[in-house]
Amino acid sequence: MTVTIKDVAKKAGVSPSTVSRVLSNHPRISLETSRKVKAIMEDMGYTPNMMAKSLVSKTTNSICFSLPKPAEELFSNLFFMELIRGIVTQASRSGYDVLISSGANEKEELEAVSRLLKGRRVDGVILLYSRTDDAVIDFLESNDYPFVLVGRSDRYENILSVDNDNVMAAYDATNHLISMGHERIGFVSGPPNLIVSRDRLAGYRKALLNSGLEMRDEWIVEGEFLQDSGYRAMSFFMNLPNRPTALVAVDDMVSFGILRGLNELKYKVPDDLAIVSFNNIPLSELSSPPISSIDIGIYHLGYTASQVLIQNIKSPNHDVGYTNRFVIPHRLIVRESSMYSHAKNKTE
């Protein structure tokens, strides 16, 4: 049925080893033989059997992206997809295939990853970091499997990771508002156990401190990465006696909630309240007004994660410590939600 290396060999009148060597451009193959064999391979439509290859080389040329619990949220979907696109694109350029695995919970995720790695189906794993303690990381680390974390962990020191500088990002976002003349700036945070929430909060604080602006606890509220959190935060802030004139929100979805609330109460953005948030999801420019947002380069995050992982697979010796953490640059996209109202029609 399928044409194997032996069929080619027979037809070419050489041994299988010769064909194999032609395939891998072995130096000690005469040009003549090489050409002849190649022609015959082409002719017979030979494609190498990856399984057989993998069996002997103990390498699969594929990596696994472990999709966390199916978060039903809009943002997750957009985020994951961008990430996957980055990963797949890079991997494909490096000649690797990408396997998507997912588990309903940590236990399942561990089982899946373990099966894939121990069963030699993939060479390494890209993990999306969400938890603070992680059985999967423990497993990977203790078995010395190549992996890279998208995100940051404070518990694990010497592992490969790709992340944004969220402190700096929040610092930039806040400074932008400050530069627009705002002096009372609030912050809508995410779940406090997420490192990303903590980092962004820290950056916000740093910016205020740096500019000598007032910092009040009541100007910081915690929530989820969801619309509703924004909605609630908004109504809390707007009822404050000395309310903020601008808000930094930890995620664009939160901004949508804020926007909806302000809209209902007939407040104007950015005149009554300016807004900047994070992640720059495609919707950010579609809302009215469009929301200023920090683009964290999700695609790039995935692309780099794949690159780092594959390079680590190829030469595992490279973990020199100081290159373990790769930081993807962010950039602020200024839109109407944080512009001076009289500048509305001028920019963009």
Next chain:
Amino acid sequence: MTVTIKDVAKKAGVSPSTVSRVLSNHPRISLETSRKVKAIMEDMGYTPNMMAKSLVSKTTNSICFSLPKPAEELFSNLFFMELIRGIVTQASRSGYDVLISSGANEKEELEAVSRLLKGRRVDGVILLYSRTDDAVIDFLESNDYPFVLVGRSDRYENILSVDNDNVMAAYDATNHLISMGHERIGFVSGPPNLIVSRDRLAGYRKALLNSGLEMRDEWIVEGEFLQDSGYRAMSFFMNLPNRPTALVAVDDMVSFGILRGLNELKYKVPDDLAIVSFNNIPLSELSSPPISSIDIGIYHLGYTASQVLIQNIKSPNHDVGYTNRFVIPHRLIVRESSMYSHAKNKTE
């Protein structure tokens, strides 16, 4: 290093074949041996090498989802991700892994798919149908590889496919507007070469015909699955002397454009113009007003595609002709954009 079947065999004092049989629950293995071997496998942390397994069984227990050209559009991202989730979930339940492949163009896609299939890296492929002529399908069909199409093709008759009944969906959407009392209903279509555009247009026509309502060519405009198309369509419609009171839009993104335009011109939805569209993306309920939409069950589409493909892989004889096309039910989600205005606060 890794523990193989031979290591287990040696430790258990049996032959490798016996261990293999234990693994596959061969009937002619004594309970005693089975228990002993299983204990030892557990003990030594044995995991079967999938590559070796695949080599002899000529089967990989994995399928490929071929991601079309990276369409940068928002909807594509949401759609793909939902689809992937459906596919991965089902595949995982059936014990299959999912490999994501992508090519920048048709040629690359064909190469990738061909390499994966001929190289015996996957057992089958899920294709997302977009083109009308398809070298990939031709390749799969002529080589008799298992595959399933998400979408519909009019060129290929006897291939497995999973799709919605888009004619019926449009029929339902239009009838909904009719039942709300509208008599002049317009249609914003997608690219005419896409089957989905054609099907939905047909359903719209059918509904009008069925109700004996007027049908005008000027009430039908073509565009893309993009906001801008909606925006333009809107301004065209609103300038018509005898303009429609309701619109069926081929995609939610189009509705957003319509909404934006109406908003700018201070028109009210649904009072001045009612809207229903398709796909029910997560944003549909976030816009103001929320948009009525036909949910096409994307996750379900992916889930079923995987199911159908895997079942076809396992028993290829099953293609009986009349079960080749699987239709995923849609359902209309009525939201504010198509309700009577005085009912605004009553429902939902």
Next chain:
DNA sequence: CTGTGTAAAGCAAACGGTTCCATAAGGAGG
């Protein structure tokens, strides 16, 4: 003419399983 070096190609083992065929042990039937 023999010895040695080198380039090109072949042989066979190995990778980690599965499975057909053979074999040994025990029990039943004659």
Next chain:
DNA sequence: CCTCCTTATGGAACCGTTTGCTTTACACAG
């Protein structure tokens, strides 16, 4: 007590590649 089954297990070939070690065939120096 000897056959003949049955049942549980072992042996060995094979899946399609890769690769270390040989072998072959020259060419050239001594």
